[in-house]
Amino acid sequence: MxxxxxxxxxxxxxxxxxxxxxxxxxxxxxxxxxxxxxxxxxxxxxxxxxxxxxxxxxxxxxxxxxxxxxxxxxLVTGEDRIAPPRLVPLLGRVAAGAFGLAVEDLEGYLPVQSDRVGANEELFGLRVRGESMRDAGILPGDIVIVWRLPSVEDGAIVVALVGEEATIKRLRRRGERIELHPANPDYAVMTPDPDTLQVLGRVIEVRRYLD
Amino acid sequence: MxxxxxxxxxxxxxxxxxxxxxxxxxxxxxxxxxxxxxxxxxxxxxxxxxxxxxxxxxxxxxxxxxxxxxxxxxLVTGEDRIAPPRLVPLLGRVAAGAFGLAVEDLEGYLPVQSDRVGANEELFGLRVRGESMRDAGILPGDIVIVWRLPSVEDGAIVVALVGEEATIKRLRRRGERIELHPANPDYAVMTPDPDTLQVLGRVIEVRRYLD
DNA sequence: CGGTTTAACATACAAATGTATGCTATAAAT
DNA sequence: ATTTATAGCATACATTTGTATGTTAAACCG
CATH class of the missing domain: 1.10.10.10 (Winged helix-like DNA-binding domain superfamily/Winged helix DNA-binding domain)
Known part of the structure; x- marks a missing residue:
């Protein structure tokens, strides 16, 4: 030829x-x-x-x-190497499971790209339900991408389970206790009992689809 | 075993x-x-x-x-198959070019998934600059994914060039003219001269990276 | 309890797949 | 024009990988 x-x-x-x-x-x-x-x-x-x-x-x-x-x-952002996109599960809601998360209400998968999250670390997407983070630009129906972490630094926006309920708030440490701060004056700061609180991970991305 | x-x-x-x-x-x-x-x-x-x-x-x-x-x-969003993710360019800013867009300030590429946008249609990402869409949850530093379209329906959030300046607003048709509405009371509605206005496309997604 | 299903093992074989070697011809370079 | 590097071909071989058959023992169920 x-x-x-x-x-x-x-x-x-x-x-x-x-x-x-x-x-x-x-x-x-x-x-x-x-x-x-x-x-x-x-x-x-x-x-x-x-x-x-x-x-x-x-x-x-x-x-x-x-x-x-x-x-x-x-891909390259400026000088940085970038991890390949991966697909992470989008959950309609999260519930506490014996270990890890119960994957209920799987709505689909989202392509996510992150250099900071290792290939073996867990990510998931979660649909936002209330208005408690409105002033941080996180609105009902939005999707947050969550990085599963055993411990989350002060000031980060997190997804936490308080009892059975999943909630998105900004985390503040107050000595031994953890406060969950909304970004909306209509909502109150939560200071849940450590026994009922489970921080699932940190929000690394917010998405809104405007179809 | x-x-x-x-x-x-x-x-x-x-x-x-x-x-x-x-x-x-x-x-x-x-x-x-x-x-x-x-x-x-x-x-x-x-x-x-x-x-x-x-x-x-x-x-x-x-x-x-x-x-x-x-x-x-x-995947299941209802019954639909879902398009494979594609990589779209992320621009730091857009400028008017002779035809199409001048690809200046390429910051990187973003994985985007959309069933509505055909494989041959053009998408790009743009970094948000002002606060004019604050109340729609679009904040400075956010990234909007834009679908290049020759015409955009009333009420959609669009990226438009007014003169040399790129702006993100909600589009409203008023007879022959087009109004660009901010989502922030501190900003005024724009009613640009049709000669200086070029609607680039419609915003189909908003993203915020919280690194 | 006793029968059925299922997890797991061992081994062998055939097909798919990566790899190696040698060759020809044309584009590219000098 | 001559040399060199590259595109492409042909064929053979070794490894990886999918597949098949048969066996054992524990979980499950009526």
């Missing part, structure tokens, strides 16, 4: 890889071969290995479907 | 699969085996096949790493 201008096919291979990898479906070498109609596996493999050398892809040698987007290719 | 209570391991296998699949890294049967310390591949495979029978996983027979989340497990 005739050869194409230098670098052109390579770019298209990378585009395909990015698309497939972001969709969570890493291709095999032979799938790449077929996608481009190469008559030889090796042609596809050469392109993939070249992309690895260029630092645009990473690979896990030997493993099937082992190519991944290199960190640098996933 | 002793057997665990019925259904318990199955659930944990599903959790693992969900996590890995959402992270874009479909495991092999043997990876599942190792993750749980099974001494036999078949044990892992039996669980996976069972999950397929239960409708919680789908699989592509024969393909390596061929297990996927079943649609019912991945």
């Amino acid at each position: 005739g050869r194409t201008p230098t670098g052109q096919t390579r770019e298209q291979v990378f585009q395909l890889m990015r698309e497939r990898l972001l969709a969570g479906q890493p291709p095999t070498v032979r799938e790449v071969q077929e996608a481009f109609g190469f008559r030889s596996v090796q042609t596809a493999r050469a392109h993939l290995e070249a992309l690895v050398s260029e630092g645009r892809l990473d690979k896990q040698s030997g493993r099937s479907r082992g190519y991944r987007l290199a960190d640098s290719a996933v | 002793g057997r665990t209570p019925t259904g318990q391991t199955r659930e944990q296998v599903f959790q693992l699969m969900r996590e890995r699949l959402l992270a874009g890294q479909p495991p092999t049967v043997r990876e599942v085996q190792e993750a749980f310390g099974f001494r036999s591949v078949q044990t892992a495979r039996a669980h996976l096949e069972a999950l397929v029978s239960e409708g919680r996983l789908d699989k592509q027979s024969g393909r390596s790493r061929g297990y996927r989340l079943a649609d019912s497990a991945v």
Whole structure:
């Protein structure tokens, strides 16, 4: 087969890889071969290995479907490397479970990107119910992205279970106790009994869909 | 190895699969085996096949790493399939260009998911600058996701260029003219000259990162 | 209790998949 | 024009990975 201008096919291979990898479906070498109609596996493999050398892809040698987007290719905000987007569950409500969260009312999944949250750490989305954080720009129907953390620093906006009820508030430590501050003068500061309080994690993002 | 209570391991296998699949890294049967310390591949495979029978996983027979989340497990907003996430450019500011937008101050890319916006239609993210939409929960530093549209319906929140300045407001049609309404009593309604007004598109999402 | 289901194990095989080597022809560079 | 680097082809091989068959023992249920 005739050869194409230098670098052109390579770019298209990378585009395909990015698309497939972001969709969570890493291709095999032979799938790449077929996608481009190469008559030889090796042609596809050469392109993939070249992309690895260029630092645009990473690979896990030997493993099937082992190519991944290199960190640098996933994205850059200014100088920073950025983690690949992941999908986190969107819950309609949360309830206390024996361990972890009871995944009830799963509404769907949200693509979330964060450099600070490790791949093994837990994230979830939660739909906002009251107006208690109105003045912080968190309105009913909004979605908060929550980073599950065993302990949360003072001043952060958190999701907490008070008894059976989930609530979003700003956390303030007062000695041994924890205060939950609303951002709305119509609501009162809560100072729940430590036994009934379970801080689930910290809000790292707020979203509103305006359909 | 002793057997665990019925259904318990199955659930944990599903959790693992969900996590890995959402992270874009479909495991092999043997990876599942190792993750749980099974001494036999078949044990892992039996669980996976069972999950397929239960409708919680789908699989592509024969393909390596061929297990996927079943649609019912991945997503359900009502009955709809959901579009794959895409990456849209985040702009620090927008400026009028000869045609389209001048992509200046590219800050990075954002993963966005929308069923309503076609794959060929243009989206961009824009960082919010003033307080003019405060009461709509759109605060300085927030990011709005904008759907580039030639015409925008009455009542939608839009990004518009008035002269050289980009602004976010609610659009109201008044006969021939277009009014741009702030959501903050401290700001005035704008009724720009049609020659100096260019509506760039509609805001479909608002995001705030609380890092 | 006794029968049935299910978790888990062991082993083998076939298909999918990654890898290696050698070759040809054309674009790109000097 | 000559050299060099790159695109692409062909084929073979080793490993990974999916699949099948048979066995054992514990959980579950009437």
